[in-house]
Amino acid sequence: MKVSVDREVCYGSAECAYRAPEVFDFVEGYGVVRPGREDSGDDPLVREIVERCPSQAVLLGE
Numbered sequence: 001m002k003v004s005v006d007r008e009v010c011y012g013s014a015e016c017a018y019r020a021p022e023v024f025d026f027v028e029g030y031g032v033v034r035p036g037r038e039d040s041g042d043d044p045l046v047r048e049i050v051e052r053c054p055s056q057a058v059l060l061g062e
């Protein structure tokens, strides 16, 4: 499953990059999925971050 960050919604808490730095980075004040890690949506840690993102900006999709 794919994971992405909606930059329009992210408010830059950096929690995703802090909790899973191998999947997420923090760039110019926004969380981003690291290039090549877009298929990490089935990782339990990524699922937890989807739940915990304070702005619900981390999205799962096919």
Ligand code: SF4
Residues within 6 Å of the ligand: 005, 009, 010, 011, 012, 013, 014, 015, 016, 017, 030, 031, 052, 053, 054, 055, 056, 057, 058
């Ligand atoms: S946890 Fe959510 S609000 Fe915080 S940087 Fe990541 S995507 Fe943005």
